[in-house]
Amino acid sequence: xxxxxLHSAEMLLHSVELLQNRPRRHRIIxxxxxxxxxxxxxxxxxxxxxxxxxxxxNREAWTHGDTPGMLIHNLGTAIRSEDTKRDIARKLRxxxxxxxxxxxxxxxxxxxxxxxxxxxxxxYLVKTILALLSE
Amino acid sequence: MPEEANIAADWLKQAxxxxxxxxxxxxxxxxxxxxxxxxxxxxxxxxxxxxxxxxLLELEDAWDAHEPHSNxxxxxxxxxx
Numbered sequence: 001x002x003x004x005x006l007h008s009a010e011m012l013l014h015s016v017e018l019l020q021n022r023p024r025r026h027r028i029i030x031x032x033x034x035x036x037x038x039x040x041x042x043x044x045x046x047x048x049x050x051x052x053x054x055x056x057x058n059r060e061a062w063t064h065g066d067t068p069g070m071l072i073h074n075l076g077t078a079i080r081s082e083d084t085k086r087d088i089a090r091k092l093r094x095x096x097x098x099x100x101x102x103x104x105x106x107x108x109x110x111x112x113x114x115x116x117x118x119x120x121x122x123x124y125l126v127k128t129i130l131a132l133l134s135e
Numbered sequence: 136m137p138e139e140a141n142i143a144a145d146w147l148k149q150a151x152x153x154x155x156x157x158x159x160x161x162x163x164x165x166x167x168x169x170x171x172x173x174x175x176x177x178x179x180x181x182x183x184x185x186x187x188x189x190x191l192l193e194l195e196d197a198w199d200a201h202e203p204h205s206n207x208x209x210x211x212x213x214x215x216x
Contacts (some may be wrong), residue, residue: 079184
């Protein structure tokens with residue numbers, strides 16, 4: 001299950017990278033911001049499943065609100081610095097905020113710089129999870 | 136394996152050497168997907184997962200900066216060391 005979820009995260013990330021080659025119209029930026037978040041969220045979910053955690057109830061994953069905290073508690077000694085663990089959770093929360101703004105707040109404009117920043121954060125999170133799973 | 140993958144593989148070796156991590160670094164070409172070159176990268180005895188991910192990101196960005204006119208991008212996937 002973890003491998004399937006991680007594969008899904010990789011595919012999501014790749015699909016977003018491909019999206020960036022298209023004309024950068026406003027709706028494309030919003031869609032890409034959202035997809036970058038989900039790539040990161042699914043990678044986080046894959047790691048928690050890999051660590052043997054079980055989502056509550058019959059859910060396939062943890063809530064968007066709970067996942068960052070779950071990650072902090074499950075990174076153990078795999079990430080050496082406590083600051084880095086908190087930063088990973090903070091980055092995921094930040095992407096979720098951006099995703100919500102992109103999907104639901106039409107009055108907020110999303111710039112190409114937002115997309116560049118979100119892309120870099122998402123790439124870092126997914127690669128970090130991939131590196132954790134390769135250990 | 137497209138010619139660009141050979142070019143990228145050589146570039147990755149040089150980039151690792153410039154960063155002083157050549158002895159810890161190995162990259163294996165995996166596949167192409169659209170205009171992406173996928174490499175599995177091993178970084179042995181090098182930091183934790185976050186630090187390894189950061190190096191891979193930096194290399195991907197450096198490739199884009201070094202080859203701004205190339206249609207190919209790098210996708211560097213952490214692999215077991």
